[in-house]
Amino acid sequence: MIDDRAAATPPEDLEILVHGERRGRKAQLRLWLRMLSITKLVGQEIRRRLRVEFDATLPQFDLLAQLDREPAGLRLGDLSRRAMVTNANVTGLAERLEADGLVERAPLDGDRRVVVARLTPLGRARFGAMAKAHEGWLRELMGDVDEATLDDALRLLGAVKASATRKLGPPDGRPDA
Amino acid sequence: MIDDRAAATPPEDLEILVHGERRGRKAQLRLWLRMLSITKLVGQEIRRRLRVEFDATLPQFDLLAQLDREPAGLRLGDLSRRAMVTNANVTGLAERLEADGLVERAPLDGDRRVVVARLTPLGRARFGAMAKAHEGWLRELMGDVDEATLDDALRLLGAVKASATRKLGPPDGRPDA
């Protein structure tokens, strides 16, 4: 059990931002900074391990993950939407993954504007190994947190995500349709 | 109140990754993906508004925030540690902020290796305006979430952050000292 008083280093990171102000207010800001510092902290480690163990980057892993779920492949546009990056971004990512032999690109017949990307057998195998390791790393990094806490956090952040999604106008703004 | 069944668009984003597998397992992975999708979603909007309203970037805002708390300025090394980015990164960021007149850099006398950065009066004023807007944007984006939920999420994520920090070996690894 961790004793706060023993932490000779207070959160000397991004979260320091909130500090000076009268505490108690700014719940949104504090939560935002905490999410940012966690994603930076964990993200940096995940990136490091992906690089060392698989010579890959996190965005590349994200793209492979989306393609792994769609054996028939995905249009680059759909891929960019799912990976939450711009079309322009996907172009370069897909190029490098193709150069590495993990992904194939082909025009869609019937609409020559469209490019469909799908995993090669090598890509599928490689992603499988990466996903297994990736999941283990997360279990390791969050190892001190019991599952009930993780489930609760997931649920509460669900409300945060829903709020942000709503405020940002779900790209397609139909109430229910 | 949001009804899950009404969501005609299932989470067709990063979180789709977890889906295929048997649900119930992988609490760590699910929470991780949720944090990533929220930080991407909200982060993209924050970046957009910083660009449109202040012609600034989020990393620049982060740096200004750290400097605003230290009127005497900070060494670039300390700045990079607090902003959770590499030294190399801070070099360029500080250059651009200096070019914009928001930051000054000066060698530390007594140790000519060290560069200290601090806000200019313009930088201080500009950051004040940005911070005020920034806080409002977060309140807006998380507006549908009541404060108790935010506080709970903050607390639970505190456990997650503590776990990750511990596993990553707090740069200074003394047990208690």
Added chain:
DNA sequence: ACATGGTATTTTAAGCTTAAAATAACGGGT
């Protein structure tokens, strides 16, 4: 004085990221 090991910052090379502009192709109307 001088070598030597360590520290602070910058440079370099590669890749990620985005907005905005450019390119290419589709499809409906005339």
Added chain:
DNA sequence: ACCCGTTATTTTAAGCTTAAAATACCATGT
């Protein structure tokens, strides 16, 4: 057949990010 608005992708320009190498300086021992 041709125009024209729309859609899918790529290119471009600017900035962010990191690891690794380079530079500059400090500090200690000899």
